[in-house]
Amino acid sequence: MNIKENLARVQERINAAARRAGRDPADVKLVAVTKTIPVEIINEALDLGVFCLGENKAQEFLCKQPLLRQDIEWHFIGHLQTNKVKKIIDKVSLIHSLDRWSLAEAISRAACEAGITARALIQVNVAGEATKYGLSPAEAGGFARAAAALPGLELCGLMTIAPVCDDPGEVRYVFRQAAELARRMKDNIRGIKMDILSMGMTGDFEIALEEGANLIRLGAALFGARN
Numbered sequence: 001m002n003i004k005e006n007l008a009r010v011q012e013r014i015n016a017a018a019r020r021a022g023r024d025p026a027d028v029k030l031v032a033v034t035k036t037i038p039v040e041i042i043n044e045a046l047d048l049g050v051f052c053l054g055e056n057k058a059q060e061f062l063c064k065q066p067l068l069r070q071d072i073e074w075h076f077i078g079h080l081q082t083n084k085v086k087k088i089i090d091k092v093s094l095i096h097s098l099d100r101w102s103l104a105e106a107i108s109r110a111a112c113e114a115g116i117t118a119r120a121l122i123q124v125n126v127a128g129e130a131t132k133y134g135l136s137p138a139e140a141g142g143f144a145r146a147a148a149a150l151p152g153l154e155l156c157g158l159m160t161i162a163p164v165c166d167d168p169g170e171v172r173y174v175f176r177q178a179a180e181l182a183r184r185m186k187d188n189i190r191g192i193k194m195d196i197l198s199m200g201m202t203g204d205f206e207i208a209l210e211e212g213a214n215l216i217r218l219g220a221a222l223f224g225a226r227n
């Protein structure tokens with residue numbers, strides 16, 4: 001596995017997909033998902049200019065974070081237990097996985113105690129998969145309206161994970177609906193930004209980009225398949 005080549009290929013694919021959609025590739029931010037990847041390999045990616053990293057488990061993030069460069073922009077992308085919020089709140093730049101009210105309250109409380117404003121994306125489960133976290137699109141508006149009033153919490157957009165499919169074209173509707181939902185929320189709810197659409201992984205990021213993603217989360221495409 002050659003991270004440099006993987007990164008170059010990914011960048012080409014991002015550029016091509018963005019152009020197809022009439023978008024500027026520079027508006028797309030790449031989060032390198034480093035779950036299960038050892039620190040030495042992560043350092044290789046950092047040396048190649050990667051600067052946003054994503055982890056999905058608080059424990060693993062807290063183990064790795066002190067061992068890596070301190071200017072990394074960390075993204076928390078996994079289901080977050082409320083009792084872990086305090087430990088990560090001042091170390092992450094964006095929480096992608098705000099998926100329930102108790103977590104919104106815990107983030108708000110921890111951010112206020114730390115004297116910071118925490119940035120978060122609401123995770124929406126567009127396909128309604130029982131195995132995935134996230135609010136239904138129908139719930140998301142009311143949830144956002146209430147969460148926007150919590151101190152210390154800034155809602156920045158939406159995150160979604162599409163079902164695994166052999167043909168990523170089959171999940172285009174998931175990305176399209178998430179983008180449409182973000183637009184509606186931005187127009188209708190005061191005090192929320194909704195500028196970030198975190199969607200697209202190794203198997204489907206080009207489709208997500210065509211539908212408006214501006215934050216993509218790639219693991220395998222950069223580091224190879226995980227065991």
Ligand SMILES: *Cc1c(COP(=O)(O)O)cnc(C)c1O
Nearest residue numbers: 033056077201202217218219220
């Ligand atoms: C693991 C993971 C990714 C990256 O998945 P790949 O298929 O390896 O690109 C993206 N988002 C979340 C939430 C993840 O847990």
